[in-house]
Each structure stands twice: as structure tokens, then as C-alpha cells.
Amino acid sequence: MKAFEIVSQAIDPQHYADMVLRPEAGAVTLFTGHVREWTKGVRTLYLSYEAYIPMAEKKLAQIGAEIEERWPGAKTAIAHRIGELAISDIAVVIAVSSPRRKAAYEANEYAIERIKEIVPIWKKEIWEDGEEWIGDQKKKPGGEGL
């Protein structure tokens, strides 16, 4: 198991918490993002995630390096699952350990925000009456984009 990885099986968050624990760590924050049944009044049946795996793992590791630079002493492990996920399944886990708790909270939240900015992973929502890739990939012909 790697500290920054894309996986296609169920995530056991405790493994990533264990990976960052050290004698000098007084605090560990563990964030898990779960598939939610209802979003803005629409019922999700399941989600499907796709990733550009080697680049996604590089970008996750980059986030870990950014955290070590911003919060010295903080150590990070991140995994994101791809494939089909059911309601309540864990899509992403972020574990951060730090001597002090403030950094562990801040760095963890930083990680999820960066994931949503730079890591090539895509989510498709499947509802009872349709499905859609999240992120307006085909919605604005001639509009935004490159």
C-alpha cells in the first residue's frame, strides 16, 4: 500500500491513519468523503469515478509535499477510489498526522480542496432517470475550456 494511491477496491481508512502515526504525532485527522444519497433534491443511485491513474497519484503526492512545506512536521496519506461506488461508500480518505492538532485539521482540509483543484479524477452521477459527468464537460459548446 502506498501513501498516495488510486484504488479500485473498498478503502479501509484505518490503514492510512496507521501510515501517518509516529511517536511525535499528537494529533491525527482522518477525513472520509462518502457517496451521498441526496444532492440538491436529486437522488443518486450510485457514482462512477474514473482517474488518470499515474498522474493522479503524482498529484496526490504533490499535495502531500505541499503540506509538509506549509505545515512542517505534518505527514499525509491519501487514497481515492475509482469504479462504481454505492451510497455511503468511501470515495476518498485523507490522513494527516502532526505534533499539534491545529495543523492536522488545517492540512487535512487543504488536501481535500487541492484534490478538487488539481487531481485528474472525474465523477459521474447516476440517477434513476439519467447520468452525468460532474464538471460541465459537454455543456457549453464554444464556451469555456482551453
Next chain:
Amino acid sequence: MKAFEIVSQAIDPQHYADMVLRPEAGAVTLFTGHVREWTKGVRTLYLSYEAYIPMAEKKLAQIGAEIEERWPGAKTAIAHRIGELAISDIAVVIAVSSPRRKAAYEANEYAIERIKEIVPIWKKEIWEDGEEWIGDQKKKPGGEGL
């Protein structure tokens, strides 16, 4: 197992994360506070925690209620261990689930801050050359206090 409890055995954080998970929860934050080996240059051998158990459990539950009021939809579980703890042992676990991640982070951090303010639990640090209850309990004769 209760959602707000004082325990005297090793804490399994996953149990508390599982306790707060629901189909409407998109985010779970899990904080674990661990015994740190070094604090301000002094090496800790182990810690000993004592609690006023029934009152501590009531105060933990009060924190959970405060969180539900401040962050509607957030659900909390908290456990604190007492007795002798070795380096890296978990002293406290806080699990918060919420539809959205921002509330899960904020409410979790709120919980640990409130624990340090109102929950009757006391920590004694044991070093190579001595021990002390944390919190200046006998240090200022005639000084602070009631």
C-alpha cells in the same frame, strides 16, 4: 458502546466513525489525540488520565448537542480513554459526520476545544524524573482557583 463515553480500554476509532455514518452524510471527520513522546523538550514516559466519569459523559453529550444546534445535520460521537496510556495510544476520538465537509471539519475542531474547556478529565504526565497533573492544580497557593 455509547456515542459519548469514557472508556478504560484501547479505543478503536473506526467504531465511532461507523456510529455517525448515514446515507445523507457526505463527509466524516475523525480526530484522534495521541500520547506524544516529546512535549517542549521533555520526554514523556506515559500518561495517566482520570475522569469524573458520569459528569464527563454528560458533558461529552452536551458537546454533541451543541454541535447539532450550531451545524444542523452534523452528528457526533466522542470517546475519551482513562487510565495509563503509552506513547501513540489514543486518548480521545471525535467522529463527526455531516452532509458537507466544511461543517464536519469545523464541528470536529469545536469538539476538541470544548473538551479542553468543560469536560472533567485530568491528565498526569509521567517523565523519567517525576510526574505532574496538568493544569496547575497545586502550583499557586492562594492564587487562582475558586
Next chain:
Amino acid sequence: MITIHYFAGLKEVTGIAQEQADLSGRTVEELGQWAAEKYPGILAGASRIAVNEEYALPEDLLENGDIAAFIPPVSGG
């Protein structure tokens, strides 16, 4: 009669974890004075007094059967 608990460092001041005393009808402040006479220094280490598992005010009245506790500065987490 009320029951009085002492915790953590305060237990080392009093030498006992709990005791009973005939303080029904007295205030929480008077309980503090009573304890301070019996255990010099105790008020320096106690930041609050709880009655029946809730933090109490100095003017709160103690009733028969109440459980009081001297609460040192908390340091959990």
C-alpha cells in the same frame, strides 16, 4: 448529608477520593469555605465546584443527597 468528590491533584491534597458532610441547606460557596478550612490550599487548585454533575454557582443551595465535586482545571484531550 451531601457527598463530596475530590479528583486528580485535589485528591492528593485531601488524601481521600470522597466523603460525606452535613452541609444541606448551605451554599456552594460555604462548601468551598468548609473544604478550605479542612484542607488548606484546596481552593488554589480547584477551578470549579460541580453539584449533581453540573457546574454550580457560588450561591446555589445544597440539598440533602446532593453530590458535589471539586473540579481541578480540566486537561483532557
Next chain:
Amino acid sequence: MITIHYFAGLKEVTGIAQEQADLSGRTVEELGQWAAEKYPGILAGASRIAVNEEYALPEDLLENGDIAAFIPPVSGG
């Protein structure tokens, strides 16, 4: 020759996950134009192009053996 990957919604636009093209010596911007001619609408859905697993600038030059990828707006987490 370079290799080009298409992901998520873009793969549905192109109908393929990857292909090869003789674009060595051309810029990333020219790769975008080449793809836009072949797959009308692709640039509307692609927010960035990556080369060798790093986000690239429009003026970056493609070399033989490079692996490019059209990256739709990411939505992980």
C-alpha cells in the same frame, strides 16, 4: 509520434480512450487545434492538457514519445 489520452466525458466525445498522432515538434496549443478539428466540441469540455503527467502550457513543445492527455474539469473527492 505522441500518445493522446481522453478521459471521462471527453472519451464520449471522441469515442476512444487513446490514440497516437504524429505531432512531434508541434506545440500543445497546436495539439488542441488538431483535436478540435477532428472532434468538434472537445475544447469546450477540456479545461487543461497534460503532457507526461504534468499540466502543460500552450507554448510547450511536444517531443517524440510524449504522452498527452485532455483533462476535463476534475471532480474528485
